[in-house]
Amino acid sequence: MALRKMYLNINGAERLVVCDPEVDTLSDVIRRIGLTGTKVGCNTGQCGACNVILDGKLVRSCVKKMKNIKEYSTITTVEGIGQPNALHALQQAFIFCGAVQCGFCIPGFIVSSKALLDQNINPTRQEVRDWFTKNRNGCRCTGYKQIVDAVILAAAVLRGEKTMDDITYQPPEDGRVYGTSNPRPAAYSKVTGLCDYGDDIGLKMPKGTLHLAVVLSKVSHGNIKGIDFSEAETMPGVVKVITAKDMPGYNRIFFPATHSNSITNGMERPIICDQKVFRYGDIVAVVAADNEVNARLAAQKVKVDIEELPKYLNYLEAVVPGAMPLHDHQNQYLTVSAIKGEETREVLSQSKHVVEGSFHSIPQPHLTIEPDCGQAYIDEDGCVTVHSKSLMIHYAQGMGAPSLGLAPDKFRVIENPTGASFGYTMSPAMTILLGACTMALGGTPVTLTLSYSEHMLFSGKRLASYSNARLGCDEEGKITAMEFHVGADAGAYTELGEPGQKSVNWGGFGYNIPNIRGISRVANSNNSHGTAYRGSGSVQAYTWSEAIVDMLAKKAGFDSFDFRYMNLAKPGETGINQQPYRQYVFKDLMDAIKPYYDTAKKRCETESTDTKKRGVGITNCGFMVSVGNEDACQIDLELNSENGITCYNAWQDQGQGGDIGTINITHEAFKDTLKLDYTKIKLVMSDTKLVPPTGPSGANRQHFMVGNATKDAADQLLKAMQKPDGTYRTYEEMKAEGIETRYRGTYVTKIHTTDFDWDTGIGEMWPEYNYCSLMAEVEVDTTTGKTTVLSMVLVYDIGTIGNQAVVDGQAYGALMHGVGMALSEQYIDDGNYDSLVKSGFTYANGMPDDITLISLPSERKNSAYGGVGCCELFQSTPHVTVLNAINDAVGVRIYEGPAAPEKVKAGLEAKKEGKEIKPHYYVGPDFYESLEEIYTKVAQKKETITAN
Structure with a gap:
């Protein structure tokens, strides 16, 4: 050197x-x-x-x-x-x-x-x-x-x-x-x-901190026959090569399956692979050295002998009869259903118009700019302490402690300032790996920053899904019945694979569909594991449901907007789960978007040319708020010495605005009583040692849950502060009188409706929802197949808005993810999709500058301050909105995203020949056979169905 x-x-x-x-x-x-x-x-x-x-x-x-x-x-x-x-x-x-x-x-x-x-x-x-x-x-x-x-x-x-x-x-x-x-x-x-993010903190760790480098499998499925690290451990600066035998506890990530229909316990993922590898990129060893360069050089010298086994790189391959089980259960491990009204076979046979199609939603990569990273050490209290990109620090603590053989209070999790994750850090894998490595090294501090290629392999992806659907309507255009069959690819591990079942919650959302039969199955494959991603579960469902609605509108001779409008659910009409909608705002949303739609349609007619065709796509959608019944949230509020308020919570913030959300909600709680200056609100956030369990930052829950818990804590504090004359004590007066200055607020969701039955899809799941209508205008170059999104209009109802700039930012970002999913993004688990460009990342010119956002808030009785979350709603349908617009422009239906230029061009050429390109997994006449399981359940559950 x-x-x-x-x-x-x-x-x-x-x-x-x-x-x-x-x-x-x-x-x-x-x-x-x-x-x-x-x-x-x-x-x-x-x-x-x-x-x-x-x-x-x-x-x-x-x-x-x-x-x-x-x-x-x-x-x-x-x-x-x-x-x-x-x-x-x-x-x-x-x-x-x-x-x-x-x-x-x-x-x-x-x-x-x-x-x-x-x-x-x-x-x-x-x-x-x-x-x-x-x-x-x-x-x-x-x-x-x-x-x-x-x-x-x-x-x-x-x-x-x-x-x-x-x-x-x-x-x-x-x-x-x-x-x-x-x-x-x-x-x-x-x-x-x-602001120091994870790798910045790693550079500034104390002397003696060891740098980690991972050794990843280059095989998708196989038995580990042996690991030779003899050369690696003699390399300069190397302290230890950590393998499965060095793992504390039982070397499994404790992530129990929460779904009652699951046949697996969900705890099959190793921290470091010991007997088998289940996907390309599984961790098989970790090298600890004095610096990152030495650690990476040594990692290249670790030799892993793997006996390759059959690999299944999608749901369809994994569920073929005779496919080898990846784990100690059959690959298809979860089945749920939706049943509503009359038997759909009979209804559809009598319907005037019926359409059917097969659709595929991609295993979308999150494509964060910051790769995964973190640090671990033993703190002053003897706790194994991990700094990571966690979206749910208390859950990670609860899962990590048993995984590492620790008592919960001996495993501390702190969220680093984070370069986004969009959901993948719901997985505790990196947090637990870092804790395991510092324990394997006797408590020596460690830091790890994945390369971008490693990050792409290590982090999970949005679950891919394969869907078959039928939809019918009468002569007047009223929808009569819907059928669907969905296969969701959970990838190598069942961890967070359950969003694959949510088609039974979101298919046909917002419309009055009197008769429904549907089934959704989830299976393991040798793909990167499915994990949380904004719009988790809904994106897959809307991929087929909002496309099939569009297809039926065109077959029945209706404008796409008008067809949706006439089929919107009215007060009293129920959704797919046979429950009334909590708010009937669909008409208001579509009324607001109608002028934009009409203008765009006219513009498309006048500005389309022979080689540049324009079209408009439209969708409706909704999304859940909270993770369901008995979702719990705790926060603390404390009157501080400046007569301001200190907030303690775990609103894990990875870009969505947990800091300003906390400030605005807290200020709202005290503005009328204490005349609180918002700049006097202090934040202590996202450290399991310092704050109570607030719950995960997902499912659009934090604004809603923290708001309600904050109101509870504020009410307690104000009651303690209030004097007999109605005025309020200062901090000094509280202390002088020995009155407690810190109070814990709690909120637990209670859904007072039918318990949800996953065998029928009947019942209520969530205490609140949000809603939107979305429009996209596109231009398709018929000579190349390239699609450009020209404008988008989003009309939404998320209740009262806590911070307008934050909501706007979540909308613009979510729309970009959706446009990317529609046009360019893709991921195949073979090591080749290891960069932003290779995975179809969307740069500035890939997004329109003309984006209109319109809020139409309706009352949220369950929300303390009227608001609920938003970002996952905004990402639920932009991809299918763009695909619908392409169809409107050139008459080509893209069933399998992304709509890359060559795919659209192939569709145009097939159209000239009077053909249509359909997915290879289209089931055609065999469709009903895939639904037989539902009809059996109908017979078994007649009493339940009748009662509802």
């Missing part, structure tokens, strides 16, 4: 650095001297998180080798653009516009924006988008709209047309912040690059 000493001018100051010019990149050197505002995500120049300005030019520092950098070069990082007490206009605008969600990519965007404005101080919105696309600035949270807004506003300030005050939040005169766009407190550290 030949090291080089060189001077660089970094952020206006001359800095001496020492580097290995052949090995080190510019990002390595910048981060090593403590400027960790330069983030490293993909490490291949595909995300822009590492952007710096080098001698006046924007560069991606993670791929810029030091050997190619001249001494005394001038470098600007995000730390050189502004400071917390003297923000640059760009940083202030990003905060003001709500452009900071998880924030991991934001320093790179701010640096990139600075480089743009240095050369063009008056860019158009399209020029901003072009710049970000050309320079591969990727964001997975925002959908880019608020980021572009921020750049345009900052440019106006720099031109002198606006002031900094114009782009700084001003509280309303009445002081109420609930429902405004007051900024997230975490945004300030994120726009200045001072």
Whole structure:
């Protein structure tokens, strides 16, 4: 190793650095001297998180080798653009516009924006988008709209047309912040690059911390015959090669199946594989060394002897008779049904119009910019302590402790500042692995950051599904009956695989469908395990249900909008589960979107050409709030010495706004009584040692659950503070009188309706719902098959909004995930889909700038402050909305996403020949055979069905 000493001018100051010019990149050197505002995500120049300005030019520092950098070069990082007490206009605008969600990519965007404005101080919105696309600035949270807004506003300030005050939040005169766009407190550290995420913390761990590198299986299914790490353990810096034999406890991730119909206990996943590997990328060993380079070099020397077994890379292969069971149960482990009204075979045979189709929803990758990472050590109380990207720290604690053979109070979980996860960190796997490794090393601190390729293999994906559906209507267009058969691919492990059954909750949501027969099955395969992802379960269901509604509308001769409108459920009419809807807002939502739809349809007629065809797609959807009956949430509120309020909760925030959500809800609880200044609210969040169990940040639950628990705690605190004359004691008075200043609020959902029966799909599941109607306008190039989304309109009802900028950001981001799922994103578990680009990541020009969001809040009696969550609702149907629009434009139905140009082009060519490309798993005449199990259950459950 030949090291080089060189001077660089970094952020206006001359800095001496020492580097290995052949090995080190510019990002390595910048981060090593403590400027960790330069983030490293993909490490291949595909995300822009590492952007710096080098001698006046924007560069991606993670791929810029030091050997190619001249001494005394001038470098600007995000730390050189502004400071917390003297923000640059760009940083202030990003905060003001709500452009900071998880924030991991934001320093790179701010640096990139600075480089743009240095050369063009008056860019158009399209020029901003072009710049970000050309320079591969990727964001997975925002959908880019608020980021572009921020750049345009900052440019106006720099031109002198606006002031900094114009782009700084001003509280309303009445002081109420609930429902405004007051900024997230975490945004300030994120726009200045001072927020330390997982890998940043890893760089700053104490001396003696060991760096971990994983050894992954390159086989999808096989028996482990042996592991040879003799060469690896003699490599420089290596302390230990950790294998299954070093695991504490019983080397299984304790993630019990919660579904009553499941034939498995859900605890078949090893922490480190011992006897078998079940998917490409399973962890078979972990190397611990003095630094990351040495750990990774040694990991390459670990040799694993695996006897390959048959591999099943989709649900269809895994359930074929004679397929080898992956675990100690048959591969198909869960079956649920939906039964409503009369037998559908008879009803459909008498219906005027009937359509049928087969559909496939992809195993969508989450494509976060930050790869998975974390740290572990033994804390001052002797607890095994893990910092990770967990969306449910108390659940991870409850699962991790028995997995590691620990008492629950000896396993502490802390959520790191996190570069998003969109659901995959509902899995406790990384948290438990880190805890196991520090225990295997006798308590030595450890840090682990996966490469992006490893991250893609390690993290789960949205469950893929295969669906067959039939839908019929009468001559007037009224839907008569629906049938469906869904096969969901849970991948290698049953952990969080149960969303595959949710077609029995979401199929046909919002419509009056009097007769239904459906069945949904879930099976293991050798794919990456299915895990939580925004819209978990609903995305798969709407893939077939909103497509089949569109197909029936066209066959019956109705406009897609009009057909949906005439079939909306009216008060008293029930959904798929035979229960009334909690709110009947569908008509209002569609009324609001109708003018946009009509205008877009006319525009498509006038602006379509022979080679550029335009179309409009429409969908309706809803999503659940909470994880069901007896969902529990606890938070603490404490009056503090400044007569402000300290909030203690586990609203795990990975970009969705848990910090500002907590502040706004808490302020709402005290604004009328204490006249509380919202800036006096302090936050203690997401550490199992310091806060009570608030529950997972998923299922749109936290705003609703924390709101109700906060009201309970606030009522208790206010009662204790109140004097006989109606005024309120100060903190000092409370202490002087010996009155408790901290109170725990609790909320538990109670659903006072029929218990849910998974054999029939009858009963109520959740205490609240949210709803939306969505429209997309697209243009299809008939010469290439390329689809461009031109505009989108989202009309939604999530009750009262807690923070408008946060809700807007969740909507824009969710729409981007949906557009990506429709047009470009895909994942196959073979090691080839290991980067953002290969997996079809959506950059700025992949999203329309024309997006309209409209809120129509209705009353939520179960919510303390009127609001419920939103982000999973917004991601439920944008993919199928776009696919419906493609069909409207060119008459080609894409049954299997994504609608890549070659797929659309093939559909156009088949259409010319009078054919239609259909999925290979289309069952045709055999459809009814797949439903026989339902008809058997009908006979067995007549009394239950009649009673409902």
